[in-house]
Amino acid sequence: MIHATLHQLKVFETTARHGSFTRAAEELMITQPTVSSQIKQLTTAIGLPLFEQIGKRLYLTDAGQELLTTSQDIFGRLDNFEMTVADLKGKKQGKLRITAITTAKYFVPRLLGSFCQLHPDIDISLQVTNHHDMQQRMHDNLDDLYILSQPPEGIDLHTAPFLENPLVVVANVDHPLAQRRKIPIKALNGEQFIMREQGSGTRQAVQKLFAKYRISVPVRLELGSNEAIKQAIAGNLGISVLSYHSLTAEGGMPELTVLNVAHFPIQRQWYVANLATKQLSVIAETFRDYLVEESRPFQTRLNDSLLAIAS
CATH class of the missing domain: 1.10.10.10 (Winged helix-like DNA-binding domain superfamily/Winged helix DNA-binding domain)
Structure with a gap:
């Protein structure tokens, strides 16, 4: 050797x-x-x-x-050494590898953009994927940081919450429930639903809430992306539960509206995580701290929007 x-x-x-x-x-x-x-x-x-x-x-x-495993440790340590030397010279430069869950694509690129303006010498790789593929990347130790809403069981992670991820009921503006205020959750019984794929964190959260209040809905469609679900709602194929962040993309969709349903939004959290056995580089630590700090204005705007829906 x-x-x-x-x-x-x-x-x-x-x-x-x-x-x-x-x-x-x-x-x-x-x-x-x-x-x-x-x-x-x-x-x-x-x-x-x-x-x-x-x-x-x-x-x-x-x-x-x-x-x-040995090779990845060697190259990781060499990368960290280069970043540490750059930091000692008063610079932030090197590589940062991030994988984010699909819904995070609605806000993470904006935070990355402002971070890159502060540290233009950092080379950032951002992968956007589903829960299953993210867990595989964790097992393979491919990334520095992970942005997700449901830390997986069986993988030892260090996690830090940085932003709420409320799940809301979304319908077409022409749906009968769209004309009502303070809708009881029982009103969802029998409504045609569009669900995320099996294993999705959003779907698991919805199923848990519906089981608690004995809500039964027929699943008309099962789709693997928020964008496909929004298009299906716009096409009057049913209603769904989505992360509120997925509705705030530039331009939005005027055909969609958030329903004021009791026990919604389902309160969830965004986390930035890293493998507990992985020594974070100077750059990864800097971005993690930056993410927690810079997400506060996002949280303020989010709170204001949710208050407007509930009023």
Whole structure:
């Protein structure tokens, strides 16, 4: 192992992440034979196979999995060292990798934009995905920070709340309930509903509330995105429960309205999280603190909007 080079470890880490020599070569902008040669040399140095091939995909052996963990730790520490040196020089520069749950796309880019203006030398990668894929990224230790509304069970995380995530009932402006104020939750019984996919945090919160008050609704559609649900509501296919943040995008949709239903909004929270075993870089800590501080104006506007709906 003492003869392994950083370049070989980088080639290995990229290959392991993609499960493919070809895709690793594309990312690293080298030839596939070069990737194969570097992996072969590394395998010889270690004395154990690192991959096994099943069909067209590569899978890590036990030794390969251990080496992947070691490689990620080495590159993470080197990145942190570079960022620490930059910080000692009075600069903030380096890489910041963030994964956010889908609904967070309505406000996170704006916060990132102002952060980048303060620290223009930071290279930021933002992935937007669902709960299932986010948990996989956590298992693979691919990111510095995660922005989510429901921390998963079984993964040791450090979390910090920074913004409320209220879930509200949304209908077409022509829906009969849209003309009513202070709607009892029982009025939702039998209403055609559009739900998020199974496993969605929003759906779980709705089902929990409906079970508490014995509300039964037929699920007319099951959709995997807030944008698709909003279009379905605009098309008079039913009503739904959405994060209020998904309704505040630029331009909005005049066909939609928030219903003033008892026991709504369902109060949830946005969190910024990191793996408990991961040492955060200077940049990740700076952004986490920035997120908590700069979300306060968002919270004030959110409170004002919800008060207007309830009045």
